[in-house]
Amino acid sequence: MYYQFGGRLPERYRDWVLHDATCRTWVLRVLIRGLIQIAPLGALLFVALGVLGGAWPIAAGALLLGLLVVARIVLTNSVDSVNSRLVDYGFPPGHGTAVRRQRDADAAERYEAVWRRPPE
Template sequence: MWVYYAYGGTLPDRHREWVLHDATCRTWVLRSFLRSLVQVSPVAAALLVGLGVFGESWPLALGATLLGVLVVVRISLSLAEQSAEGRLVRHGFPPGHAAAVRRQADADAAARYRAVWRQE
């Protein structure tokens, strides 16, 4: 089910809170990075086989595939925030909800920090 979600599928309503957590938790960027690796891995494997990883040109095939994976990861991380918002909208949350939840969590963390370390 996670693979379906990783490729852009919409999960049943009972998983809405998990989708919200996935898009707003402290590690949401890391989760987006791992999701992009899962998405590109079948294409990378096909390129490795197709370009001749088992032949004499395996260094070229490996280098070309690695550069392709790096480009895909760079683009997916550049669009991570929009992707998270889109996933939440597909699961019934209003647009901008992920950013608002993350801002509130940051404000709460800052308030906790000030309460502990900035007592005057």
């Protein structure tokens, strides 16, 4: 993507984007972001199918299937899209994945130290 800021986005959001891409709930955030982007079109189609077609259950089923397809596409591409977003903010490629992997390894070490130590 080309941005008016010389190819990179403003530095003031850099820390927030890194947090957003590596926090515990990053997958949920990506999913919600993707569903919000498709919500206006889904609502318009739901109303159009309901009003013009007259069959509300069919319109609701079509909307639900559409949301499931969008959710699958968003979740399938979530790692790549988040890593690409971090690259736009000046981080090296794969930085988000590396940070999440390190965080998970640290959590596993803490778990092992507390719960898997030999009995005294």
